[in-house]
Amino acid sequence: MNPRHWPRALFVSEQPAPVSAAASRHGRQPMLQYSAAAMLTALIGALGIRTMSHGYGVGVASAVVLAAVQSAPLLLAVTRPLQAWWIIMAADIASSAVLFHAPRLEGNSWPWPPAVILGQLVLLVAVARRERRPALVAVWVVLTASGLAIAAASPHNRDSSDVLLAVLGGGILLVGGVLRERHEALQRLGEQQLIAQSERARHTLLEERARIARELHDVVAHHMSVITVQADSAPYRIPGTPAAAQEEFAAIAVAARQSLAEMRMLLGVLRSEDSDDERRPQPGLDDVPHLVEAIARAGVPVNLVLDDGVEELRALIPPTVELSAYRIVQEALANVVRHAPGARTRVEVKLLPDRSSLTVLVANATPQQYSGALETSSTGHGLVGMRERVRLLGGALKTGPTLDGGFQVTARLPLPALPRKETPNT
Incomplete structure (x- = not known):
């Protein structure tokens, strides 16, 4: 790990609180988290007061203040575990300075009392769930170095509680970090799978649109082209065609050409996802009279x-x-x-x-004068x-x-x- 990243890793949380959408909607998960944090705060605070006042002989007022400072930041750990750990770490160091001068230090745990170890382990679980690897390494280094430094102030009272906290804390940070990274990897894999599925579906859709375009071109457009050619050439192929019939053939050719133009526009839309044909002028109410006129000619x-x-x-x-x-x-x-x-x-x-x-x-x-429908079947x-x-x-x-x-x-x-x-x- 690059040491340049340690200052930021010690103070700034890199990720938001992991609250699911359903939990955020109903407010159940934050309520449960705060309830658990409140119970742990009360438990660790009570244990700290009893240990410092009865075990180490610290005054009740001082024990209450120290226990409160050491346990209250657990409530902040629900949303800001790294900041809460820093506050509690500072409180634990200050508490060790008070316990160093306690009347009954000998025979009790040093440098970390049981309440401190319990509070640190609970808080490290929250930190491991939220922070990335650089922050976890920095937390463990500071925790271990602080324990060794405080224990060195009174080596004859040391009972290896600093080693115990370093080992247990390191294990929690290691396991929690691995599980969090695995969870993030699975999330990224799921997102990539969704993207891949979406791309496959899009590719399948484009292939289907291209197939439909080919069918329309091969069948409908071909026949419409034949109709246009036959209607245009009929007056020349059939000698003596009356003028009314020539006008009818011309109207048929115009209608066929219009149908071909719309068919080509549709084919362009089907074959291209970003076709400019979709932005061409579309038929509107102005074209209804022409449509009615064409039907009347029929x-x-x-x-x-x-x-x-x-x-x-x-x-x-x-x-x-x-x-x-x-x-x-x-x-x-x-x-x-x-x-x-x-x-x-x-x-x-x-x-x-x-x-x-x-x-x-x-x-x-x-x-x-009904002579029967031109088409007897209907889809x-x-x-x-x-x-x-x-x-x-x-x-x-x-x-x-x-x-x-x-x-x-x-x-x-x-x-x-x-x-x-x-x-x-x-």
């Missing part, structure tokens, strides 16, 4: 109702709410196209009167995705059939505090 008559208050307060509506509203309308209209083609549909985006929430409603009636993932979006925002979602045989989706998305609409005085 043969679904859609009536859009966009509240004037929504347009007025667009700047105050969070982007997450706008994106969720757009995705809910998009998924609901896609379900109409798949399961009720040609059904008259109503889309409403409104603010509640108190402006606390944004309401999104998509309702379709029964198709007048239900669309409704699950809508519920997850609404749940993340703390809103509510209702889905189900209507009385006229159609289907309705209603979502309520909470908003931050918006300015209330002023009403004219009457």
Whole structure:
């Protein structure tokens, strides 16, 4: 050990009190520690008074003062054992000076009385639980040197109590230090294991995201690219294509390109943990009319109702709410196209009167000329995705059939505090 570290090791505790989170929450462990310290203080104090007054012949007043100084710092040992040891060490040295002139020193323990040995051993246990190796070595060196120096003042009265305290104290400090270092090593090992588990889970997640990205690229993106090429080239491959059909093919190509753009953005997010694609502009309420127009071109008559208050307060509506509203309308209209083609549909985006929430409603009636759903199977993932979006925002979602045989989706998305609409005085 480097001697330059001894002064700090003797006076400064290097670690906070080891109190667990549960004990700190309920206050049980500190209460038990202080109760035990109070009982030991009383026991060692009483033993010191009896030993000094009856054994060594010291006056009762002096015995009480010395015993109090030697035992009271045990209460400080609950939180500051090293500082408490220093105080008691100084008190023990002062007590030995008084006992050196005691009337009945011969025949009694010297240089350390039983109460001093007991108090030191109890305090060394607390020091060993808290302090690091340099402090423990410094404590043992000071304790041993003090005992040898005091015993040398009256060698004919020495009964090797200094050696006994040095051996027992050294054993306590050694065992306690080893156990504390082992406990710290196990804690560090546990922390490293948690970090390793977290890294493995993160690596597994990234691998899974990369696999999903590959599947999306190989399947969905490939087919969307084929659709785009076929729609763009159809007027040239099919002679005499009517103008209306050419416009329809052009609309299909535009929709396919938009889907490909969103797909590429999603692939970038999946493949990169810190992708800039997540910061690109996301669809919002401004895109709902374009979405409705595209669905109308697919043969679904859609009536859009966009509240004037929504347009007025667009700047105050969070982007997450706008994106969720757009995705809910998009998924609901896609379900109409798949399961009720040609059904008259109503889309409403409104603010509640108190402006606390944004309401999104998509309702379709029964198709007048029902020729069967375009898709006969359904996974239900669309409704699950809508519920997850609404749940993340703390809103509510209702889905189900209507009385006229159609289907309705209603979502309520909470908003931050918006300015209330002023009403004219009457």
